[in-house]
Amino acid sequence: MHDHENSERLASYADVLASELPDSWTSAYHPPEHKDNLADLADRIWDLDLVAESLAQNPLQQAAVLSRSDGAQLAVLHRHDERDGFLIAAVAPRELPDEAYRDIREPNGIALTDDPFLGAEQVADDLLARYDIALAQARHNAAQGVQPSQANRVVLTWQPDGGLAASPVGEKAxxxxxxxxxxxxxxxxxxxxxxxxxxxxxxxxxxxQQLDVLGIDTALQHPSGRIAPTASPAVAPRAPAAHASATRTR
Incomplete structure (x- = not known):
């Protein structure tokens, strides 16, 4: 059954958070009934660490999306680890081509305090700065048609059965x-x-993490779009967690 109290808490938190962030942000709440919007959002969450691990265990049921005038978006989610507060993650623009995300470090999301005013400070001081850098790099790649170097890079490609295949692989990797x-x-x-x-x-x-120590980047690749294992109760909704030099490839 849908928990209206938690829904109202999430929507209210996101509204205050949006009003406290630098620049101009708006907030939109997506309840469980917005299945298509939530599926699209989960597909575009730009994270391979904390938020991705949460989604791997708890398919996205509701969320609030913060939007900035330049197209930047952040997703605010409930935590499911019995701790107070929320999770927030960057959202990748849907209009950029897959190649634009290669060799760009994921602007992984963060956990937020349940105080939205302090939460806004956390976002501004941490996630937002990393997100803006990643966005600028991706947009530059798209504009220039850059084909990033494949050197020192392991590509993990999603398979139809939900598994991952790794290539190219040197001895250390x-x-x-x-x-x-x-x-x-x-x-x-x-x-x-x-x-x-x-x-x-x-x-x-x-x-x-271990490849990053060796100076080797990690990229996730989805041959037909960002379609990591998705929305059934037994399958992870999106890419699993991978800290370090992971890159988003749609």
Missing amino acids: ASVLAANGFVRDSAGIYRLNGDDTLTQARAVQKTG
């Missing part, structure tokens, strides 16, 4: 992948199954 549950198949491709989305999310998060 292969060791990290194998240590985190990726299995090399007969064609030399390292694969991670998606039977347990939480385990998968944590494996990708650790992989990204």
Whole structure:
């Protein structure tokens, strides 16, 4: 059953948060009935860490979207770990091509205090600065038609069964992948199954962190759009967590 008290709390929090952020922001609340809007939003959440891990365990049921006049958007979500406060994540513009996001570090979301005034300070001092940099880079790539370098980069590609395939893989990267549950198949491709989305999310998060230490970027790639395992109760709604130099590829 829909929890109206929590819905009102989320919508109210987002309204105040929008009014306190730098520049001009508006807030729109999406209840569970807005299934198409929520599916589109979950598809565009630009995060491979805290928020992605939350979504892997709890498909998006409601959200508030903060929008700025230049097209920037932030998604405010409930926390599901029995802590007070909310989560907030950057939202990737739908109009940019897939290639624009390559080699750009994810502007991963953050946890917010349940005080929206303090929350606005957190967003302005942390997430918003990183989001603006990532947005500028993605828009520049789109405008210039930049084809980013593939050097020192491991691409994780979603498979139809919800698993991930990794390539290209050098010796150092292969060791990290194998240590985190990726299995090399007969064609030399390292694969991670998606039977347990939480385990998968944590494996990708650790992989990204360990590869970053080695100076190797991690990119998630979705061949037919940003369609990581989605909206059924047993499957993660979007990309799992991967800290470090992960990049968003739609």
